[in-house]
Every structure is written in C-alpha cells, then in structure tokens.
Amino acid sequence: MISLKNIVKTYGKKQVLKNLSVDFPDGKTTVILGPSGSGKSTLLRSLDLLVRPESGTLSFSDLQLDYSKPVSKKLSFDVRKKTSMVFQNWNLFPNLTVIKNITTAPETVLGKSKKETEERAHKLLAQVGLSEYADRYPSQLSGGQQQRISICRALAMDPEYILLDEPTSALDPELETQVLLILEELSKMGQAMIIVTHNMEFARSVADKIVFVEDGDILFDGSPDEFFNHPTTRIKDFLSGISFNEEK
Amino acid sequence: MWHTIITSLPAMISAMLQYTIPLAIISFIFGLILAVLTALIKFIQPSENKLIKYPWLVLRAIANFYVWLFRSTPLLVQLFIIFFGLPSAGVQLSPFIAAVIGFSLNTGAYASETIRSALLSVPQDQWDAAFTLNFTTKQTLMKIVLPQAVRIALPPLSNSFIGLVKDTSLASSITILEMFQVSQQITAKNFQPLLMYSLAAFLYAVVCSLLTLLQHYLERRTSKYVKGSEA
Numbered sequence: 001m002i003s004l005k006n007i008v009k010t011y012g013k014k015q016v017l018k019n020l021s022v023d024f025p026d027g028k029t030t031v032i033l034g035p036s037g038s039g040k041s042t043l044l045r046s047l048d049l050l051v052r053p054e055s056g057t058l059s060f061s062d063l064q065l066d067y068s069k070p071v072s073k074k075l076s077f078d079v080r081k082k083t084s085m086v087f088q089n090w091n092l093f094p095n096l097t098v099i100k101n102i103t104t105a106p107e108t109v110l111g112k113s114k115k116e117t118e119e120r121a122h123k124l125l126a127q128v129g130l131s132e133y134a135d136r137y138p139s140q141l142s143g144g145q146q147q148r149i150s151i152c153r154a155l156a157m158d159p160e161y162i163l164l165d166e167p168t169s170a171l172d173p174e175l176e177t178q179v180l181l182i183l184e185e186l187s188k189m190g191q192a193m194i195i196v197t198h199n200m201e202f203a204r205s206v207a208d209k210i211v212f213v214e215d216g217d218i219l220f221d222g223s224p225d226e227f228f229n230h231p232t233t234r235i236k237d238f239l240s241g242i243s244f245n246e247e248k
Numbered sequence: 249m250w251h252t253i254i255t256s257l258p259a260m261i262s263a264m265l266q267y268t269i270p271l272a273i274i275s276f277i278f279g280l281i282l283a284v285l286t287a288l289i290k291f292i293q294p295s296e297n298k299l300i301k302y303p304w305l306v307l308r309a310i311a312n313f314y315v316w317l318f319r320s321t322p323l324l325v326q327l328f329i330i331f332f333g334l335p336s337a338g339v340q341l342s343p344f345i346a347a348v349i350g351f352s353l354n355t356g357a358y359a360s361e362t363i364r365s366a367l368l369s370v371p372q373d374q375w376d377a378a379f380t381l382n383f384t385t386k387q388t389l390m391k392i393v394l395p396q397a398v399r400i401a402l403p404p405l406s407n408s409f410i411g412l413v414k415d416t417s418l419a420s421s422i423t424i425l426e427m428f429q430v431s432q433q434i435t436a437k438n439f440q441p442l443l444m445y446s447l448a449a450f451l452y453a454v455v456c457s458l459l460t461l462l463q464h465y466l467e468r469r470t471s472k473y474v475k476g477s478e479a
Contacts, residue, residue, distance in 0.1 A: 048380050070296060080382045091377035095395040095473050104391060105381035137473040157381060 001026055002047065002161065002194075007056035007067070009042055009216075016042050017053060018216040024161065024194050024209075029187040031203040031224075032196045034213035035238065040196045043213060044163050047194070048083050049076055060160075084154035088166040090146045092138040098125070098149055099134040102156045110157070117156065124152035128182050144175025148182060155191075162186070164195040168202075200239065204228055212238070252443060256434045260427050264451060267344075267426035272413045275348050279355030279412070280405075286311045286360035291367045292385065311360075318357035324418050326350050331422040347419040351412060359408050366401035367393060399470040406463035410456045417452075427451060 002024040009017040016039045024030045024047075032040045045051040046067075047058065055068040063078055065071060092101050102124060103117035125131050128148040138146050147167060154162050167183070168176040180202050187193060187206045197203055203210065203224070210227040212220035212235060220227060220235060231239060289311045294304035318326065331346035341349070370393045378388040420429035431448040435441050 050376050050379060077382055080380060083380070085376075085380040087373065087377065089373065091373045093374065093377070093392050095392070095399075097473075105383065108387055108391065109382045139473060139475040153381070163380075 001061060003057075003059045004043075004046070005057045005059075007043070007046060007053045009039075009046065009051065009053040016216050017046070017056075020056075020213075020216065020218055022211055022218055022221060024192070026160070027190045027192050028208035029193045029195065029206050030209045030211060031207040032194065032211045032213060033198075033200075033203060033238075034219075038213045039216040040213050041165050044165050044194060044196050045085075047161075047163055048085050049079060050085070081157070082160045083163050084157050084159040084161075086147070086150050086154050086162060086164040086167050088169050090138075090143070090150040092146050092150055092153070094138050097135050097137055098130070098141070101138065101149060102153050105153070106156050120156055121152065124155055125149075128152060129178075142175060143171050144178045147171065147175075147179050151179070151182060151186075155186075161192045161194060164193060164197075166196050166198065168197070168199060198242065200228075200242065214238075249443060252438060252440060253447060256431070256438075256444065256447065259434065260430050260447065260451060263425055263430040264427040264455070267419065267424055268413070268416050269455065271344070271347055271351065271416045271419060271424075271426065272409070275351035275355060275416075276409050276412055278348065278352035279359055279408075282352060282356030283359035283363050286315060286356060287363035287367060288389075290360070291364055314353075315357045315360055318354050323350070323354050323415060324421060326354060327418060327422050343419070343422050343424045346422060347416075347424055351415065351419075354415075355408055355412050359405060362401050362404040362408065363397065366397035369400050370396045395470075399467075399474075402463065402467055402470060406459065410459050413455055413459065414452055417448075 003021075004023075005021045007017045007020045008015065020039075020043065022043075032043065034040050042051050046053050049071070052071075053067045056066075058065040058067065058079065060079075060082055063075070063082070065075060065079055093104070096104060099118065099121050102121040103114070106112045106117045106120070107114060122131065122134065125134055128151065130145060130148060130152075133141060133145065133149075138149070141149070151162075151167075164183070168179050171179065176199070180199070183193065183195070183202075184206050187208075195203075195206075207224040210220065210222065210224050211218060212227065214234070220232070227235060228239070289304070289307050292304075294301045327347065327350040330350045331341060331343060334341065334346075374392055374396070375388060378392050383391070416426055417428035419426050420432065428448050431444045435444040438444070
C-alpha cells in the first residue's frame with residue numbers, strides 16, 4: 001500500500017495540495033477524479049518525486065520518505081523503482097526505436113542483459129498488439145500506438161504501481177479505446193494502477209477505488225459504487241457538469 | 249592567366265593542406281570539447297550537497313567569464329595577445345600552437361552557447377520520463393538528451409566550423425604561412441592581386457562547400473527518427 005500523509009504543496013502563493021492524506025491499495029486500480037486544476041496531477045507526480053511537496057510523508061510497506069527532508073539518491077531510486085509513470089503526451093524518447101524505448105531503462109538502470117530485456121519487450125509489444133513496430137521510431141506511429149508503447153516502457157521496469165496521468169486525454173475516441181482496453185486488462189490482471197482521468201465510463205468500469213480531488217483537498221475517498229450511485233451534491237454537480245446527459 | 253593560376257596553385261594548395269585545414273580541424277575539435285564542457289557546466293543544476301554545489305558555482309562563474317571574454321573581444325586581438333603579448337609574460341609559443349589556442353578558445357566560447365541552447369530545447373518532459381524510469385542525470389544526458397541536442401546543434405555548429413575555416417586566414421598575421429599568406433606572397437611577385445585573391449577565395453569556397461555537404465550528410469544521419477526525414 002502507498003500512504004500519503006499531510007501533503008502540502010504550494011506554487012508561489014497558491015496552495016495546490018492542502019494537507020492531503022490518502023492511501024492507494026496494493027494490486028488495485030485507484031482512479032483520481034476532479035476538475036481541472038484541482039491538484040490531481042500534482043498529487044500523482046508527488047508519488048514519483050517529479051514534484052516535491054514542501055511537507056508530508058510518503059510510505060510504502062518497507063519504505064518511508066519525508067518530503068520536508070533532503071532525499072538521498074538511494075531513497076529516491078528505491079521509491080521510483082516502485083512506480084512508473086505514463087504521461088498524457090506519452091513522452092517516448094524520439095531518438096530511440098520502439099524496442100529501445102522499452103529496453104534501455106531495464107538495461108541501463110537495472111543492469112539486465114540485452115537478451116532478457118528484448119525478450120520481455122517483444123512479449124509486451126505482443127500484448128499490446130504492436131509486435132511489428134519494434135524497429136520503428138515513435139514519430140512513425142499514431143498517438144494511440146505511442147501511448148501503448150509507453151505503457152510497455154513502464155511495465156518493463158516491473159513497478160509495483162503504474163501511475164497514469166490522463167493517459168488518453170490527448171487521443172481521439174477510437175485511439176482512446178485501444179489504450180483503455182489495455183489498461184482494463186492490466187487492471188484485471190491485478191497490476192496496481194493509479195489513474196488520473198476524465199473518462200467517467202472508464203473510471204466506473206475499472207476502478208476499485210475512487211478518489212475525488214477538488215481545490216487541493218480530498219472530497220471523496222471510497223468505492224465506485226458509492227461515488228456513482230450515491231453521490232453527494234458536489235459530486236452530483238461534477239458528474240452532471242461533465243456529461244451530456246439530458247436528464248441533468 | 250591560366251599559366252599564373254597553374255603555377256600558383258600547388259603552393260597554395262600545399263599551404264591549405266599543411267596549415268589551413270589542420271588549423272581548422274584541430275581547433276574545432278578542441279573548441280568543441282571546450283564548448284561541451286562549458287555548456288554542461290552552465291546547464292546542469294548542481295545538487296544541494298554543499299561539497300558539490302559551491303565548487304560547481306565557482307566553475308560556472310569561470311565558464312561565464314570565459315564566454316564573456318572571448319565573445320567580447322576581436323579574434324585578431326586575441327591572436328595578437330597570445331602570440332605577441334604572452335612572451336612578455338614569459339610564455340613563448342610557436343605560431344601554430346598560439347593559433348590553435350586562440351582559435352579553439354574563440355570557437356569554444358561561441359559553440360558553447362549553441363550547445364547550451366540545443367540542450368535547453370529538449371523538453372523537460374524528456375527528463376521527467378527518464379527520471380521516472382530511474383535514469384541518473386548522467387544517463388539521461390548520454391542516452392536521451394545529448395543525442396537529441398546534437399541534431400539541433402548541427403546546423404549552427406556547421407556555421408561555426410565553416411566560419412573557423414575562413415578565420416584561419418587571420419593566422420597569416422601571426423606569421424603562419426597558411427593559404428592566404430601564400431597568396432599574398434605570390435602577389436608580391438606577380439602583381440596580380442585580383443587574380444590571386446580571387447583564387448584564394450575560390451579555394452576557401454571549395455573547402456566550405458565540402459563542409460556543407462558533410463553537414464547535409466550528418467543532418468540526414470542524425471534526423472532519421474524525425475517525421476518525414478526519410479523522404
């Protein structure tokens with residue numbers, strides 16, 4: 001389990017995370033929802049130390065990190081080893097072929113053999129239906145294909161948690177579906193994921209847990225059933241505000 | 249006219265091969281090494297560790313001073329100080345060494361800014377992606393950022409190299425018998441300045457045209473991952 005406690009993060013004068021505490025369970029899919037600018041991405045990035053909150057603690061079953069203290073290289077390495085991020089704009093390395101995008105990190109960082117990482121990469125590519133693209137460059141692929149490859153890149157590091165920051169926001173609906181199907185499958189296989197998304201249908205179908213963030217604070221932390229079927233007034237407003245439902 | 253050209257060409261080409269081209273290549277290699285080091289010192293944010301941070305800030309101050317100094321003074325003046333000036337301070341250098349030092353330092357100062365801007369042009373997203381995969385700063389630089397920066401830096405670095413080839417003509421002023429100096433000497437004998445200096449200009453243009461072709465080749469090689477480059 002990942003536990004965040006009393007997280008405070010400010011940009012300039014604006015407090016984007018206000019003493020926020022939340023848990024992310026092992027082997028489950030947690031979906032973070034909330035309006036734009038609510039602090040969802042900042043929260044997610046804190047888990048991977050891409051953002052450094054001023055105070056608060058991050059703990060795994062066997063690791064503790066205090067954001068207010070200097071973080072050693074070893075601790076930062078160990079924390080990042082547990083998580084891998086999938087970005088909204090996928091951020092593949094354009095200078096590397098698809099297969100190198102997947103193998104370079106396990107080879108360089110984890111010291112695995114070329115043979116081992118390539119075998120794994122081919123398996124992952126087959127899993128996402130992109131086997132024949134191994135030797136292409138990212139720029140020769142569609143956005144949806146690139147995002148599927150960035151999921152392979154994250155999986156190749158064998159993280160305990162995959163963090164996904166609006167993984168389909170930059171994709172058109174058809175490409176989005178390809179990516180969501182893969183995430184759904186991963187979720188069923190018990191891969192722990194923490195997903196920031198605006199896609200409610202997807203959230204409803206994959207989430208084991210919903211966290212609703214607004215204004216740097218957590219307004220809801222519970223089951224999808226409760227969130228979607230017995231929403232509070234604020235959540236009801238949020239849900240109706242983002243859908244085209246006639247009945248709102 | 250053709251007779252003059254044919255009799256002068258061997259001496260000029262030999263001066264080009266003996267001085268102009270070696271001066272340009274050696275100085276560019278040293279200049280490039282200096283430029284990469286200077287750019288990295290200015291580009292990389294030191295860690296908070298005081299044992300690293302303060303020495304790094306001192307290095308950065310030196311790098312800033314160096315770039316300022318060599319971009320703020322004329323190359324010819326720099327060559328004069330190194331070759332004619334330094335002996336009074338007890339440093340006696342051969343003309344060739346003095347020229348290499350002057351050209352390298354000058355090229356390094358300009359090229360360091362080219363490389364720094366190329367490094368800055370690689371998006372922060374690439375660093376984030378590398379850090380989430382647990383790459384160190386050094387690994388990120390070597391495997392991800394520098395290969396992308398090289399592609400961006402190639403056209404302006406080619407400018408520097410081509411500029412340097414032509415600037416080697418200034419070495420004539422510190423007694424080096426490079427190509428332009430030889431053309432001057434021949435002119436002093438045959439009194440045909442228009443022909444001789446045009447011939448020198450033509451030979452510089454030939455070398456620079458070859459470099460332009462080399463630039464195109466390198467650009468194609470380093471751009472193969474960019475959309476539409478295979479066309």
